[in-house]
Amino acid sequence: MTAFSEPWNAARGAEIIAEHTHLEGATLVILHALQEAFGYVPEPAIPMVASALNLSRAEVHGVFTFYHDFRHEPAGRHVLKLCRAEACQAAGGDALAARAEAKLGISLGNTTADDRVTLEPIYCLGLCATAPSAMLDGRVVGRLNEARIDALVAEAQR
Amino acid sequence: MTMRIFVSRDAGAVAVGADEVALVLGLAAAKRGAEIEIIRTGSRGLYWLEPMVEVATPHGRIAFGPVTEFNANSVLDAMISGGPHPLRLGVADEIPWLKRQTRLTFARCGVIDPRSLEDYRAHDGYKGLARALTLTSDAILADVTASGLRGRGGAGFPTGIKWKTVAQTGADRKYIVCNADEGDSGTFADRMIMEGDPFVVIEGMTIAGIAVGAIKGYIYIRSEYPHAVEAMNAAISAAKRAGYLGASVGGSSHSFDLEVRVGAGAYVCGEETSLLESLEGRRGIVRAKPPLPAHKGLFGKPTVINNVLSFAAIPFILAGGAKAYADFGMGRSRGTMPIQLAGNVRYGGLFEVAFGITLGELVDDIGGGTFSGRPVRAVQVGGPLGAYFPRELFDTPFDYEAFAARDGLIGHGGIVVFDDSVDMSRQARFAMEFCAIESCGKCTPCRIGSTRGVETIDKIRAGERVPENIAVIEDLCNTMKFGSLCALGGFTPYPVMSALKHFREDFGAAPPRLQAAE
Numbered sequence: 306m307t308a309f310s311e312p313w314n315a316a317r318g319a320e321i322i323a324e325h326t327h328l329e330g331a332t333l334v335i336l337h338a339l340q341e342a343f344g345y346v347p348e349p350a351i352p353m354v355a356s357a358l359n360l361s362r363a364e365v366h367g368v369f370t371f372y373h374d375f376r377h378e379p380a381g382r383h384v385l386k387l388c389r390a391e392a393c394q395a396a397g398g399d400a401l402a403a404r405a406e407a408k409l410g411i412s413l414g415n416t417t418a419d420d421r422v423t424l425e426p427i428y429c430l431g432l433c434a435t436a437p438s439a440m441l442d443g444r445v446v447g448r449l450n451e452a453r454i455d456a457l458v459a460e461a462q463r
Numbered sequence: 464m465t466m467r468i469f470v471s472r473d474a475g476a477v478a479v480g481a482d483e484v485a486l487v488l489g490l491a492a493a494k495r496g497a498e499i500e501i502i503r504t505g506s507r508g509l510y511w512l513e514p515m516v517e518v519a520t521p522h523g524r525i526a527f528g529p530v531t532e533f534n535a536n537s538v539l540d541a542m543i544s545g546g547p548h549p550l551r552l553g554v555a556d557e558i559p560w561l562k563r564q565t566r567l568t569f570a571r572c573g574v575i576d577p578r579s580l581e582d583y584r585a586h587d588g589y590k591g592l593a594r595a596l597t598l599t600s601d602a603i604l605a606d607v608t609a610s611g612l613r614g615r616g617g618a619g620f621p622t623g624i625k626w627k628t629v630a631q632t633g634a635d636r637k638y639i640v641c642n643a644d645e646g647d648s649g650t651f652a653d654r655m656i657m658e659g660d661p662f663v664v665i666e667g668m669t670i671a672g673i674a675v676g677a678i679k680g681y682i683y684i685r686s687e688y689p690h691a692v693e694a695m696n697a698a699i700s701a702a703k704r705a706g707y708l709g710a711s712v713g714g715s716s717h718s719f720d721l722e723v724r725v726g727a728g729a730y731v732c733g734e735e736t737s738l739l740e741s742l743e744g745r746r747g748i749v750r751a752k753p754p755l756p757a758h759k760g761l762f763g764k765p766t767v768i769n770n771v772l773s774f775a776a777i778p779f780i781l782a783g784g785a786k787a788y789a790d791f792g793m794g795r796s797r798g799t800m801p802i803q804l805a806g807n808v809r810y811g812g813l814f815e816v817a818f819g820i821t822l823g824e825l826v827d828d829i830g831g832g833t834f835s836g837r838p839v840r841a842v843q844v845g846g847p848l849g850a851y852f853p854r855e856l857f858d859t860p861f862d863y864e865a866f867a868a869r870d871g872l873i874g875h876g877g878i879v880v881f882d883d884s885v886d887m888s889r890q891a892r893f894a895m896e897f898c899a900i901e902s903c904g905k906c907t908p909c910r911i912g913s914t915r916g917v918e919t920i921d922k923i924r925a926g927e928r929v930p931e932n933i934a935v936i937e938d939l940c941n942t943m944k945f946g947s948l949c950a951l952g953g954f955t956p957y958p959v960m961s962a963l964k965h966f967r968e969d970f971g972a973a974p975p976r977l978q979a980a981e
Contacts, residue, residue, distance in 0.1 A: 329762065332744030333727055337686075358744070371746035371903075372727030374686050390648030391843055394893070395806030395881045396834065428730060428897070430687055431651040432475050433879070434510035434804065434811030443689060447478030 310344030345376035381416040381423035383461040386440040389426040392433035422461045465498045467519040473506030474690040481514035487535040505659015507573030508813030518542040526555040572659035583662040591778030603674040610780040610788040611797025616770030617874040619863045628757040630675040632765040639680035640768040644733040647846025649805040649877030653771035657691035661698035667774030672719040685726040730901040749949045791817035796862040806879035823857030837882035845874025848954035850961035887966035892920040894958035909952025912943045929971035
């Protein structure tokens with residue numbers, strides 16, 4: 306999904322920010338929009354958001370760093386999120402996560418050296434009755450087993 | 464005649480191939496020259512049968528499942544011929560697992576097209592609002608109170624009292640906020656209803672707005688639920704176009720508008736004050752209470768903040784069903800609870816039933832035990848902050864007070880089943896670790912206690928001074944339980960202490976008295 310991101314551009318960033326400043330409590334909305342466009346929240350955008358919303362730079366930085374979703378740098382070309390919460394643990398998710406880590410040669414929370422795949426933990430996709438589950442670039446996959454996780458990893462590596 | 468075929472678009476069904484099945488059915492029909500219309504519904508909640516496909520017949524909707532892209536062709540043939548098929552389940556409504564339920568909130572979920580306001584109206588939708596528009600605010604509040612509805616998010620606070628508190632404030636501005644930050648593992652009822660029957664949430668919130676005098680509402684949906692975000696946004700647009708939202712709700716003098724806001728991956732934002740902070744565009748730091756959100760909530764204004772399922776229960780209640788609703792249940796837990804069976808369970812899914820059913824019935828009888836076929840060892844009820852129950856406590860009835868009496872909670876109604884391969888000290892460690900990752904950091908017991916908890920459980924697991932360290936955990940849990948600002952730190956002791964109490968054998972091999980002899 307990050308494959309389609311635009312490179313950072315201050316004018317485009319300002320435009321995105323301006324689209325949302327009229328909203329009540331717009332900070333998260335703007336950070337989401339920036340990340341959607343650029344694949345992450347570029348550092349230079351933080352003071353721009355602060356000035357647009359009449360907040361201090363520290364306040365916006367605080368919001369940006371509080372939430373797990375917001376990226377400080379671009380992710381790999383594909384993002385594979387594995388659900389690591391209890392329902393998926395009960396259904397054998399731990400072993401499958403270890404398998405994906407071994408296949409990719411990275412631990413959860415990291416990106417492969419070739420920038421192809423970012424492997425992340427996620428705490429519950431709400432697919433707990435078809436566990437274990439995962440999400441590859443926004444596409445949900447349930448009832449994972451060894452064959453299905455291998456196929457997902459292979460797809461992400463392409 | 465065009466054959467009407469129903470395929471779920473619920474994320475849980477899509478995750479196991481519902482989109483592919485719909486595609487293959489369409490292609491197969493074209494090849495056969497059969498005229499079909501594929502309607503994408505929500506899920507009925509029988510997830511082991513997903514993707515479940517239904518076809519409309521004069522005898523009712525006949526279900527098939529679990530259908531795959533590989534057998535969809537033969538399923539279509541059986542639909543056309545009306546002949547037998549190994550996946551044929553008979554009339555959907557007659558499937559025993561579904562028939563045993565009392566579907567009040569989820570009556571339409573899996574039945575209607577969630578994108579169609581006409582379909583919603585054709586299935587009793589907006590009847591609650593229609594009646595609410597003829598009532599005074601007091602009369603609406605009386606209905607909600609009479610239904611006995613308690614907050615379905617987990618805390619179980621009486622909804623009628625909460626609404627009344629907001630209604631009685633004289634503020635110039637009030638808000639309705641829907642907590643759709645369903646972060647508890649093992650729960651998916653909010654996601655299902657938002658994806659499968661989004662208008663019922665909108666209708667419930669609209670009624671709340673009219674009852675308390677609020678004209679603006681927000682639905683805060685977690686970012687892990689993109690399908691629900693899309694479904695709610697589509698439904699809000701449709702409701703606006705039809706005049707059910709906007710300056711004149713349903714042609715009345717009431718104004719009400721809704722907006723979806725998306726979370727950003729912070730579990731703690733499911734806590735109501737943290738959610739309000741997040742909605743205001745800040746870090747999701749928990750607020751000290753009082754003041755209650757009903758007095759000072761969003762942007763400092765009186766706010767009704769309820770869970771998705773609480774709002775979704777309202778239309779039935781307002782459509783004249785307050786007494787009918789209250790007639791279900793036991794003790795102070797009135798009505799029905801959408802219970803979610805998840806994890807290592809044979810028949811996982813959504814089971815809406817009156818309060819009072821026992822945990823054992825739910826796990827063994829309805830859930831069918833484990834998917835792995837091994838014995839059930841533990842079930843966690845109520846999400847990551849809920850207690851682990853052993854088989855000895857399976858006689859506990861599903862009821863807020865009964866669970867509390869056994870040091871547990873029903874929370875948002877999720878039940879996660881574990882088989883005998885589970886290591887309970889590892890689950891206890893995970894509870895502490897999860898709290899450490901997700902703590903907002905405001906209060907010390909939660910912020911520091913969770914990290915010390917992980918370290919101490921690690922020591923126990925390594926066999927290091929086990930009795931002393933267990934004493935440390937007990938003491939730590941006590942501090943967290945009574946010293947934390949919100950339920951994250953306050954309830955993390957439930958899974959930890961229940962694991963320790965009921966599964967002591969998993970915490971260090973040596974029994975305490977042998978250790979004491981050294």
